[in-house]
Amino acid sequence: MDALKRYFRSPAAVLGLVLLLIVVGMAISAGYLYPRDPLALAGRPLVWPFTNPRFLLGTDNSGRDIAAQIFHGARISLLIGGVATLIAVTIGVMVGAIAGYYGGWIDNILMRITEAFQTLPNFVLLLVLVAVFGSTLTTVTIAVGIVSWPAPARLTRAEFLSLRSREFVQAGRTLGMPDAQLILREILPNALPPVIVYAGVVMAVAILLESALAFLRLSDANVASWGNLIGLGRDVLRVQWYVSAIPGVAILITVLAVSLVGQGLNDALNPRLKQR
Amino acid sequence: MSSTGPILTVDRLSVRLPKGADRSHAITEVSLSVAENEIVCIVGESGSGKSMMANAIMRLLPQGVTTDHGRILFVGRDLCAASAAEMRSIRGAEIAMVFQEPMTALNPLRTIGDQIGEVLDIHTGLAKAEIRSRVLSLLSDVHIPDPPRAAKAYPHELSGGQRQRAMIAMALALDPKLLIADEPTTALDVTTQAQILKLIRELQQRRNTAVLFITHDFGVVAEIADRVVVMQHGVVVEHGTAREVLRNPRHAYTQQLIAAVPPVAAPPPRRLSDQTLLALSGVVKTYRAGGFLGRGARVTHAVKDVSFTLPKGATLGIVGESGSGKSTLARCIIRLIDPDAGSILLDGHDWALMSRREIRQRTQQMQMVFQDPFASLNPRRKAIDLVAQGPIVHGTPRDKALSEARELFQLVGLDPSAADRLPHEFSGGQRQRIGLARALALKPDVLVADEPVSALDVSVQAQVLRLLTSLRERLGLSIIFITHDLRVAAQICDLVAVMKDGVVVEHGLTHQVFGTPQHAYTRALLDAIPGGDFARTPHP
Numbered sequence: 001m002d003a004l005k006r007y008f009r010s011p012a013a014v015l016g017l018v019l020l021l022i023v024v025g026m027a028i029s030a031g032y033l034y035p036r037d038p039l040a041l042a043g044r045p046l047v048w049p050f051t052n053p054r055f056l057l058g059t060d061n062s063g064r065d066i067a068a069q070i071f072h073g074a075r076i077s078l079l080i081g082g083v084a085t086l087i088a089v090t091i092g093v094m095v096g097a098i099a100g101y102y103g104g105w106i107d108n109i110l111m112r113i114t115e116a117f118q119t120l121p122n123f124v125l126l127l128v129l130v131a132v133f134g135s136t137l138t139t140v141t142i143a144v145g146i147v148s149w150p151a152p153a154r155l156t157r158a159e160f161l162s163l164r165s166r167e168f169v170q171a172g173r174t175l176g177m178p179d180a181q182l183i184l185r186e187i188l189p190n191a192l193p194p195v196i197v198y199a200g201v202v203m204a205v206a207i208l209l210e211s212a213l214a215f216l217r218l219s220d221a222n223v224a225s226w227g228n229l230i231g232l233g234r235d236v237l238r239v240q241w242y243v244s245a246i247p248g249v250a251i252l253i254t255v256l257a258v259s260l261v262g263q264g265l266n267d268a269l270n271p272r273l274k275q276r
Numbered sequence: 277m278s279s280t281g282p283i284l285t286v287d288r289l290s291v292r293l294p295k296g297a298d299r300s301h302a303i304t305e306v307s308l309s310v311a312e313n314e315i316v317c318i319v320g321e322s323g324s325g326k327s328m329m330a331n332a333i334m335r336l337l338p339q340g341v342t343t344d345h346g347r348i349l350f351v352g353r354d355l356c357a358a359s360a361a362e363m364r365s366i367r368g369a370e371i372a373m374v375f376q377e378p379m380t381a382l383n384p385l386r387t388i389g390d391q392i393g394e395v396l397d398i399h400t401g402l403a404k405a406e407i408r409s410r411v412l413s414l415l416s417d418v419h420i421p422d423p424p425r426a427a428k429a430y431p432h433e434l435s436g437g438q439r440q441r442a443m444i445a446m447a448l449a450l451d452p453k454l455l456i457a458d459e460p461t462t463a464l465d466v467t468t469q470a471q472i473l474k475l476i477r478e479l480q481q482r483r484n485t486a487v488l489f490i491t492h493d494f495g496v497v498a499e500i501a502d503r504v505v506v507m508q509h510g511v512v513v514e515h516g517t518a519r520e521v522l523r524n525p526r527h528a529y530t531q532q533l534i535a536a537v538p539p540v541a542a543p544p545p546r547r548l549s550d551q552t553l554l555a556l557s558g559v560v561k562t563y564r565a566g567g568f569l570g571r572g573a574r575v576t577h578a579v580k581d582v583s584f585t586l587p588k589g590a591t592l593g594i595v596g597e598s599g600s601g602k603s604t605l606a607r608c609i610i611r612l613i614d615p616d617a618g619s620i621l622l623d624g625h626d627w628a629l630m631s632r633r634e635i636r637q638r639t640q641q642m643q644m645v646f647q648d649p650f651a652s653l654n655p656r657r658k659a660i661d662l663v664a665q666g667p668i669v670h671g672t673p674r675d676k677a678l679s680e681a682r683e684l685f686q687l688v689g690l691d692p693s694a695a696d697r698l699p700h701e702f703s704g705g706q707r708q709r710i711g712l713a714r715a716l717a718l719k720p721d722v723l724v725a726d727e728p729v730s731a732l733d734v735s736v737q738a739q740v741l742r743l744l745t746s747l748r749e750r751l752g753l754s755i756i757f758i759t760h761d762l763r764v765a766a767q768i769c770d771l772v773a774v775m776k777d778g779v780v781v782e783h784g785l786t787h788q789v790f791g792t793p794q795h796a797y798t799r800a801l802l803d804a805i806p807g808g809d810f811a812r813t814p815h816p
Contacts, residue, residue: 167648170652176670190654
């Protein structure tokens, strides 16, 4: 409860939460406000925003409603961001916890694998995965999750390394607790706060990765995502710049919101760091 | 010996704490004075405001903490009114400070000689060569062996005692009029502590420095103080000459503090059982670090061939200084660490050879109490769960374990209604009681206690020791009690084993070992107990 109070004391954190709630609200209301398929033709192509009340944000180069795509895109971005983050954090925590707790050769092997993933540039690996497994929404989400797990793994491992030699863990061992219980019930709850905070960063990066993929037209073209829209706008960038700019602003706001919430959580969960 | 006028006069000083602290003032209307060539000890337990005193004099109070009343007169100047620039020229040059933990007070990336030289460089205009020779003479003044080598050494290359000597050399570099020493020997071993106290005494007499010495230990007070100021909750409860206060304490709190530092005299021996419960023979633990395939590795013999027996119901003290291997031995016995050789026989089973599985099943026979009451409890578990989790792991139904845990709360002197609180809501002594209850929940035959009271204030220490004594009678516990403090060992142990460099150099009945020590090291340890005669003879 203290943490919650501290969270709401920071204006930036509250702003982040409000922005995030707006994006979530857009995702939820998309079906009611824009019940039609956002990828269906709606009117004349390249209508400027605020010129036609039917298309508040204008239309793109094939005459699809940009506002509808933005609202429906919020769903896709949050879905990809959320699920990919879940995948990345789950793999990361598992690998990091096992490596950090057992140490020795297990740690060596797991960390060499982690480094192998880390030395490859994220995006190149993502391109390879998408090229091999195709670019449906599911594969893209899983691929983004798979390229994002090494950092949470290293973070979890570091926490486990310092926590496993603490006296309360030794006390658990002398009480006869099995390893699984020591890992899951004694150490993990204490190791989790920094990982949760870092999950905000992972989510922001995941949204950006998908957008970048879509910009190269390598994401799932059958869903209305912000990245796809930016990719489309690329062809008319010099004159009808708004086609790319509007989804760009949406991505900016979402990433900013997620980062602010992450930072706010960090300050709320580690109050002592804030008092510098 | 006594002198002209006071160097430092603190006149009804109050220090205000920020809102939300446990009290409004860290120090309330404290007055004291330190004269030239005099050592004044401020004694008190944690939270008494004694360290805040030092910070207030140095004007180094933490953010949000301010002096809101009173004056600090230092050779005629009011430090409360001095500007920041004035304070900078006073700090180090006229008032110097020695801290508790020399490792954190020194910069790990620069050599000792460099850091002492820096003080001289900032405050004097001496040439490089001259600074160098001054540094060497300072280091030889504090009796560091081989000063030229020590000057080139980095802090981690020196021992704790040598680091503290270097800190003292640095503090005395500019011949300050006042030296403030904040628990300078608390982090050190007894023998080292004795040397450092002697050094401070010697340097103080040679240079006529005024010393304000902050400590929690009445033994240290007896060793070094000319005058004593006793503080409790930010208020001076008693002051006077060391002799007066030690021999004839008037305030109840002073009497309690002195009573908590009993003489090193074992109580009359109890009758010990003939039945051996735990027998160690030839236990060895060697650490290897670095090296490739076993070659060129650094080898540390932490425990070398230790054998002893623990009779049923007895308490065996393992005493020794840091690095003597006593904690490693404790962890070997309970198998947190795997010993390399030897046998640990308990109830017909050799703990040294058991597999992890077997140990998990047999942990009910042997339990451990840890040193640090803050680190040894999972901060996210309620106190009651911490106590109940052992029996639950071993198959006791949850409800039964919880109700037993409540009974244990009562047994160790905790209020069962506090059972649902988290560890941080308890004080250090209470946490140690929780740790004890957790160990007792499994109804062990043997309790291994690793420095269970050394992180506690002296008066709390006495309470926990009394609790342990009464529990061992009621529950028939056999205890292995690890401690560096011979006074504590004398109070509670039937038998003691003195360890040095991984070897038991002497063992036997407590009153024999402490009364007529055979080994030179045991004698050195006993002589090093601060307080001299005060510590060795019963108080009036």
